[in-house]
Amino acid sequence: MGKIKRKDSLSDFKAITRSSALECLSLHISKLIETAKNKEEVALELKRFEELYHRFLVLQDSKIDWRKIQPPEQGLVHNHESLDDPPLERATEMLNKLVVVKLNGGLGTTMGCTGPKSAIEVREEMTFLDLTVQQVKWLNYTYNCNVPLVLMNSFNTHEETERIIGKYKGALVQILTFNQARYPRIDKETLLPCASDYEEDDSEWYPPGHGDIYFALKYSGLLDSFLKEDKEYIFISNIDNLGATVDLKILNYLANSDCEFLMEVTNKTMADVKGGTLISYEGHSQLLELAQVPKNHVDEFKSIKKFRIFNTNNLWLKLKAIKRVLAKDDFDLDIIVNEKRVKGNQKIIQLETAVGASIKYFNTAKGINVPRSRFLPVKTTSDLLLVKSNLYSLKHGGLLMNPERPFPEVPLIKLGEEHFKNVQHFLQRIPNIPNIIELDHLTVTGDVTFGFDVVLKGTVIIVANHGERIDIPSGAILENKVITGNLRILDH
Known part of the structure; x- marks a missing residue:
């Protein structure tokens, strides 16, 4: 019985806390509206926010079953x-x-x-x-x-x-x-x-x-x-x-x-x-x-x-x-x-x-x-490499898959965030997008740059360790290769 009482007490406490939060929110929103130039429009907008906030408080403990x-x-x-x-x-x-x-x-x-x-x-x-x-x-x-x-x-x-x-x-x-x-x-x-x-x-x-x-x-x-x-x-x-x-x-x-x-x-x-x-x-x-x-x-x-x-x-x-x-x-x-x-x-x-x-x-x-x-979203520079590549051609503002691609799936590309997250850095490190018609999977991490006319096939993994740099030379053809910081090239 004691456990039930404690549970009820907790529920009451949450209800009181949420009620107080809503009251404080209403006062805060009233003050925000007063600072707006278009008060009528802002009041309507913040009313929708208040309704969303109210549902958030009420549904905090409800989870999908x-x-x-x-x-x-x-x-x-x-x-x-x-x-x-x-x-x-x-x-x-x-x-x-x-x-x-x-x-x-x-x-x-x-x-x-x-x-x-x-x-x-x-x-x-x-x-x-x-x-x-x-x-x-x-x-x-x-x-x-x-x-x-x-x-x-x-x-x-x-x-x-x-x-x-x-x-x-x-x-x-x-x-x-x-x-x-x-x-x-x-x-x-x-x-x-x-x-x-x-x-x-x-x-x-x-x-x-x-x-x-x-x-x-x-x-x-x-x-x-x-x-x-x-x-x-x-x-x-x-x-x-x-x-x-x-x-x-x-x-x-x-x-x-x-x-x-x-x-x-x-x-x-x-x-x-x-x-x-x-x-x-x-x-x-x-x-x-x-x-x-x-x-x-x-x-x-x-x-x-x-x-x-x-x-x-x-x-x-x-x-x-x-x-x-x-x-x-x-x-x-x-x-x-x-x-x-x-x-x-x-x-x-x-x-x-x-x-x-x-x-x-x-x-x-x-x-x-x-x-x-x-579904060709561009959320990261990895996506950007994909849509800039010869995997696609441009027609009437849309992208068409290159018919020379041997299979319909797009390659999985992962570029390291530290060196490739920024578009400007990405373009400096990959000034000429490699040929990826036959690529399945590419992972690049660390200080890596690409030359011109590089061809990537199969699975290619390039990892430059901390303090080291890898430059992929122009004209290189990498097929099922792992390239590590000491520039060893291994069959994958």
């Missing part, structure tokens, strides 16, 4: 190859009802760059944004249609993106922008916002993940505007995914079925073990992210045997369905608690949501198992 997780139900995921191409006249009709949205809120800081990630040069002196505009421009020209390109920016990328898109005027592409929300970071110790002024110190604020796109579309006025223009479909993807082009087969399936939500998934490899996956949970389709997995089940989640597919974050939805879902009071996306350390080693929390987590709110949601070619 691992025993209830099941593979996707039969029929939930369709193969891309089973879908039909539409006739030309039907393609133009559907494209005129399509809106293409690119998630453009990220900075290039993880690759040592400043400004929007979309401004990083990828191939032939063209940036992610250049390639995206080229894709939509080709689409409009080829099919005589009017597909707008819409960029969801963050407060970090908005100003620079607005400056850049000026150069695309007259490019057969209507480019629109809107901003996602701006939420205050939370001090992990006090559970209170770090920010004290809405207009100052951007470092105390963060964009709350791409799940914010639904409310951002609504409050920007674009959702209603598109519906008035008789737009019916929306394709959402990350701007750094060079494989995320408009696919007429998927659009045709969306338009001619009762599906309201399609998520592109693809087969998981060892390079994708952290990607979110589709599951069945308590009778509903759901997206499971790594951050939601109990620590003792992380290895199981990463297994490519149990969870064989992952979310590419290429999503297709019907606009009327989005409007209907947003009108309900129960549209609460799963919270992703992102813990970080910032200036002075301060521990902070960012409450975020994922766009794909909305799958459970739509009628007849499906997954489409697409070829790996539709």
Whole structure:
């Protein structure tokens, strides 16, 4: 009986603590609103943050029940190859009802760059944004249609993106922008916002993940505007995914079925073990992210045997369905608690949501198992080496696999963070991308540089020990080799 009393007492204590935290938060937010220039708009935005924070406190102790997780139900995921191409006249009709949205809120800081990630040069002196505009421009020209390109920016990328898109005027592409929300970071110790002024110190604020796109579309006025223009479909993807082009087969399936939500998934490899996956949970389709997995089940989640597919974050939805879902009071996306350390080693929390987590709110949601070619993200310089290489050719802003590649899988590339994380250092160390047509696996760590016209085949591992340097000479052909700090070359 005593144990029960102690348990009840602990529950009461937590309830009191959370109640106090919410009260303090309300006061803090009121003060933040007073510091804002546009008080009405900021009040609406911070109200959404307060609701997210409230759910975070209430759900702190609730964990996903691992025993209830099941593979996707039969029929939930369709193969891309089973879908039909539409006739030309039907393609133009559907494209005129399509809106293409690119998630453009990220900075290039993880690759040592400043400004929007979309401004990083990828191939032939063209940036992610250049390639995206080229894709939509080709689409409009080829099919005589009017597909707008819409960029969801963050407060970090908005100003620079607005400056850049000026150069695309007259490019057969209507480019629109809107901003996602701006939420205050939370001090992990006090559970209170770090920010004290809405207009100052951007470092105390963060964009709350791409799940914010639904409310951002609504409050920007674009959702209603598109519906008035008789737009019916929306394709959402990350701007750094060079494989995320408009696919007429998927659009045709969306338009001619009762599906309201399609998520592109693809087969998981060892390079994708952290990607979110589709599951069945308590009778509903759901997206499971790594951050939601109990620590003792992380290895199981990463297994490519149990969870064989992952979310590419290429999503297709019907606009009327989005409007209907947003009108309900129960549209609460799963919270992703992102813990970080910032200036002075301060521990902070960012409450975020994922766009794909909305799958459970739509009628007849499906997954489409697409070829790996539709998932070509560039998160690191290892990815950058891949998309810059002769493994791909550029066509209408999209990347096509070189037909000389003997197998469809892309090589696994791992470049050491200390010497290759920064794009500038990467380009200095690899001024000429090696021929990797026959490469399976490349690992490079330490102080390593590459000459011109290097050919890599099979598995190549190059490790320069601390204080040593390895220079791969121009014209070198490395096939199934291990090169160590003392320059010994061994058969692998």
